[in-house]
Amino acid sequence: MKLDKQLLLDIYGRMLRIRKFELKVEELHLQGILPGLKHLYIGEEAVAVGVTFNLREDDYVGSTHRGHGHLIAKGGDVKIIMAELYGKKTGYCKGKGGSMHIADVNMGILGANGIVGANIPIVGGAALSAKLRGTDQVAVSFFGDGGANEGIFHEGINLASVWKLPAIFICENNRYAISTSQSKVTAIPNIADRAKSYGIPGFTVDGMDVLAVYEITGEAVARAREGKGPTLVECKTYRFKGHYVGEGSRELSYRSREELKKWQEKCPIEKFKQVLTKEGILAEGLAEKINRQIDRELEEAIKFAEGSPYPSPEDALEDLFFEEGT
C-alpha cells in the first residue's frame, strides 16, 4: 500500500463512525426519540470519506438531504450533530435546521439541503468566490442520481465549466431516486458521460471502494486547485436502508431482497477492513479498539444531546436576519 498507514486507519475509522452514528440515529428514531425525517447514509460511506479526505479544512462542501455522512466525513462533531437531530439548542443550527439543513459555514459545510440538486449552484458560487478571492480553495457538491435529473444540474455545471471554477461535482448514484430506478428515468447508464456536454472530465467509479473514490477525486481536487476547472465524478453506490427511516417493507416494492443482499456483500467498510487486515495494518485488537472508541464517542454524543436544553419557544423568532453588532 502506497498510502500512509495512519491515513488508511483514519479512513476506516471515519467510515465506521458514520455507519455507527447512522445505526444509532435509526434506533433512536424508531424508538420515537428523534423527531422528524431522517435519511440514512448507510452503505454509501466510502463516497463521503473517499472524497472529503482529499479536502482541507477551508474547502467547501455542499450536501444533500442524506447529509449526516458528508458532515461527519468533513470533520463535523457528532455531539453537535446529534444535538441538532434532537432539536436542541446546542445543535449546529440551534434546532432550526434538523437533519436536512445542518450547516457550519465556518467549517466549509455550506449545508445539507432538502431540495434535490439545489446545492449545485451554491457550491459553484463558493468556487467562484474562492477564485475571485484568489485562494486555492475548492468546493465539492454532493448530489444523487435523482439530483442529476434536476434542471439545476445542467445550469450549475455548465457555468462552473464556462468560468473554469475549482469545483468537483460528485454524483452519488445509489440507483434509486426514492423508489424510482435510475434506469427508468435516465436515458444513459452513466451520469458521468454527461461531462462531455460541459467540456469537463467525467469519471465513473466504484463507490463501494473507498480507495478508488479517494484516488479519482484526489485527481479532481488537484485539477481544481491548479485552476484547471471542474470534474464530474459518478460513484456507483447503494443505500442499505430505505429512502427514509420508517420506510420499512415498502422498499420491497422497488428492490428485491436479493438485490439488497448482493450489494450488502459489497459493504465498503467490511471490504476495506479485509484489505487492511490482509495488509497487516488493522489487527483484530486495533479494530476492536477503534470500535470501542466510536461507541464511547456516540454514547457521549447522546448524553450531550439528551442533557442539552431545548431552545426556548421564542428562539423561533431569532436568526432571520443578520443584525449589525451581533
Next chain:
Amino acid sequence: MRDITYGEAAIEAIGEEMEKDDRIFYMGEDVGRFGGCYGTTKGLWERFGDDRVKDTPMSEAAIVGYALGAAITGMRPIVEIMFVDLLCLAMDQIVNQVAKIRYMSGGRAKVPLVIRVPFGGLRRAAGQHSQHLEAWFLHTPGLKIVVPSAPHDVKGLLKTAIRENNPVMCLEHILLHQIRGGVPEGDYTLPIGKAQIKREGKDVTVVSYSLMLHRCLSVAEKLHKQGIELEVIDLRSLYPLDMETVVASVKKTNRVAIVHQACLTGGVGAEVGIRITEAAFDYLDVPVKRIAAQDVPVPFSPVLEDFVVPTEERIEEGIKGML
C-alpha cells in the same frame, strides 16, 4: 444637487460601492459590455471588467444560487434578473435557499446579497414580461424588499442594500428608469423599512409605491384644485413595512386607499390594509380601500392593459367614493 435619471442614479450607487469594496461583483444576463437589456449596468463593465461585471448564461436559478454560494463565503454579490417574470425560474434558490439559509443554519450563515430586478407593466409587453410579483416575496420570511420610486431613493436604498448583510431585493419599475430627479452629489444612504410622506394632506391617506406612486401624486394635484387634500405615502420598502408612518397618517385623515399595479387578490394592499384595521380600526370613517390591477394576466393590447391597470381616473374615482 443635480437632476439625473433613475437609471443613472442606480448605476452611480453600484459604481461607487464597487469602487470602495472589491468583494462586490455584479452578474446577470447581458450586463457586461451590452450594459443590461434595460441599460441597468451602462458603463460598469468598462470600469470594472469581466471579473466584476459578469455575463451569465440564461440560467436564472444558477445566477441566484451562485450568488448565494459566493455571499456565504466572503463575497458581496449583486445579481440582476432581467425582469421579475424570470424570477419564476429561480424560485427554489430564492425561496428555499437565499431566504432561509441564515435561519436554518441557526444564524451561522451571513448573506450579503442584492437581487436587482427590473419589472413592471404598461410597456405593452404582455403576460410574461409585465408582472408585479412583489407580494410573493413579501410572503417569504428572510427577504428584505425595496421598491424605490425616485432617482434619489433608488440610489440611497441600493447603497444600503449593498452594505446590508442580508438578502435584499430591489424592484425597479422599468418605466421609472428614464425619469429625472434631484440626486445629491456624493455618498448618502436611506434606511430600508422607512416610508416617506410625499405630500401632506388631511382628507385621505393614499399609500402606494413604485410607478403607481406617480399616478397617485398626479391625482393628488388634481384633487387639490377641487379642495380635496390627499396625504400620499411612498412605502419605499415592502419588507420591513413602515406601518408606523402609515398608521399615524390614517389616524389623522381617517380614510385610506392603497394603490398598486399588482393584481388585487393577495396583494400588498391586502397586507397593508389588514394591518391598518388591526392598528387603527376605531379611527376609520370608511372601510380601507384597495385600488389595484384586475385579477387577470397582463394583456397585450394597449386598450386592454390600460383597462386592467389602475388609471388616474380610476384612482380618482375610487378616492372620491370614500368621501
